[in-house]
Amino acid sequence: MQSPEQCPVPCQRCGAGMSPAPDGGTARYADVIPLVCRYCGYAETLTRDDRVRVSRERVALLRMAQDAAEAPARHAEQIIGMxxxxxxxxxxxxxxxxxxxxxxxxxxxxxxxxxxxxxxxxxxxxxxxxxxxxxxxxxxxxxxxxxxxxxxxxxxLVTPGRWARSPLSPGAPARCRCCGAGLPEQWGAMVECGFCRTHNLLDRAVIDQREALLLSETALHQARAAGVIARANEFSAxxxxxxxxxxxxxxxxxxxxxxxxxxxxxxx
Ligand SMILES: [Zn+2]
Ligand SMILES: [Zn+2]
Missing domain, CATH: 1.10.132 (Topoisomerase I; Chain A, domain 4)
Incomplete structure (x- = not known):
C-alpha cells in the first residue's frame, strides 16, 4: 500500500493530479502547499493538514464519476463473460x-x-x-x-479506456487512469490502484504510444475543465x-x- 502522501491531489476543475507550483510562490509559510494543474492551469493552496483529507475526498468523487461512466461497459463485460x-x-x-x-x-x-x-x-x-x-x-x-x-x-473502442495512463517521463511508472497515482509494474495485467481501487490495464501500448496518449490525456482534462464529461463507453450500449x-x-x-x-x- 502506498502512503497517502504519494497520492496526487486531483484538480478541482479537470480531475488531473496537481503538481507543486514550480516557483513555490506562496510557499512563504511552511504549513501551506501551493499547487498548480499543468492541464487546465488551475492553481490553489492547501495547508499541509488538509492535503490528505482533500486528496481522499476528491479521489472518492473521481471514482464515483468513473464508476458511473463505465457502468455500460461493465454490463457488456458481463455479457461477454457468459x-x-x-x-x-x-x-x-x-x-x-x-x-x-x-x-x-x-x-x-x-x-x-x-x-x-x-x-x-x-x-x-x-x-x-x-x-x-x-x-x-x-x-x-x-x-x-x-x-x-x-x-x-x-x-x-472500450479496452483502451481501461489502460493505465502513460508515464509522465520515460522510465517513470504508469499512472492510475482515475486518480493519477503511480502504479506498480505488472505489464499485461489488470492492476488495482492503491488509492482509489480503480483497475488499470497495464498494456504495453501505454509505453509505446506514450507521446500520443499524453497529448490525448491533456485534451481530455482540458475538455473536462471546460465542463465536458466524456461518455467513454457509448459503444457498449x-x-x-x-x-x-x-x-x-x-x-x-x-x-x-x-x-x-x-x-x-x-x-x-
Ligand atoms: Zn486541472
Ligand atoms: Zn487511482
Whole structure:
C-alpha cells in the first residue's frame, strides 16, 4: 500500500493530479502547499493538514464519476463473460448433423424412386431438408460473425479506456487512469490502484504510444475543465446489435443457399 502522501491531489476543475507550483510562490509559510494543474492551469493552496483529507475526498468523487461512466461497459463485460455464442455453436452443430442426415435420407428415397419421380417432386422432397437446416446454420453463423465484429469494436473502442495512463517521463511508472497515482509494474495485467481501487490495464501500448496518449490525456482534462464529461463507453450500449443484424443476414443467406442446394440436387 502506498502512503497517502504519494497520492496526487486531483484538480478541482479537470480531475488531473496537481503538481507543486514550480516557483513555490506562496510557499512563504511552511504549513501551506501551493499547487498548480499543468492541464487546465488551475492553481490553489492547501495547508499541509488538509492535503490528505482533500486528496481522499476528491479521489472518492473521481471514482464515483468513473464508476458511473463505465457502468455500460461493465454490463457488456458481463455479457461477454457468459459466452452467449456457445449456444449458437451448439445449435449450428446439431443443425448441420441433422441436415446431412435429412439430405442423405431424401437422396436415398429419390434414388429408390428412380425415373418415376420428376424434377418438381424431387425438389419438393429436398426443399424442406435443405432450406430449414441451412436457415438455422446461417442464423447461427451470422450471429457468430456479428459477435466477432462487436468484440473487435469493443477491443478497439472500450479496452483502451481501461489502460493505465502513460508515464509522465520515460522510465517513470504508469499512472492510475482515475486518480493519477503511480502504479506498480505488472505489464499485461489488470492492476488495482492503491488509492482509489480503480483497475488499470497495464498494456504495453501505454509505453509505446506514450507521446500520443499524453497529448490525448491533456485534451481530455482540458475538455473536462471546460465542463465536458466524456461518455467513454457509448459503444457498449449498442453491444449485441451486430449479433442480431448478423443473425438476420445469415438466416437470409442460409435460406437462399438451402433453396439453391435443393434445386441443384433435384436437377442432378
Ligand atoms: Zn486541472
Ligand atoms: Zn487511482
Amino acid at each position: 459466452r452467449p455464442w456457445l449456444g449458437g455453436v451448439v445449435v449450428g452443430g446439431v443443425l448441420t448433423l441433422n441436415a446431412l442426415n435429412g439430405v442423405g435420407t431424401a437422396m436415398a428415397a429419390i434414388e429408390r424412386a428412380g425415373p418415376a419421380m420428376d424434377a418438381a417432386a424431387r425438389l419438393q422432397a429436398l426443399q424442406g431438408v435443405c432450406v430449414t437446416p441451412l436457415l438455422g446454420i446461417g442464423l447461427a453463423a451470422g450471429m457468430f460473425g456479428g459477435w466477432t465484429l462487436a468484440m473487435r469494436r469493443y477491443r478497439a 449498442s453491444f449485441g446489435q451486430w449479433s442480431l443484424v448478423g443473425a438476420a443476414a445469415g438466416a437470409v443467406v442460409g435460406g437462399v443457399l438451402g433453396y439453391a442446394l435443393a434445386l441443384a440436387l433435384a436437377r442432378a
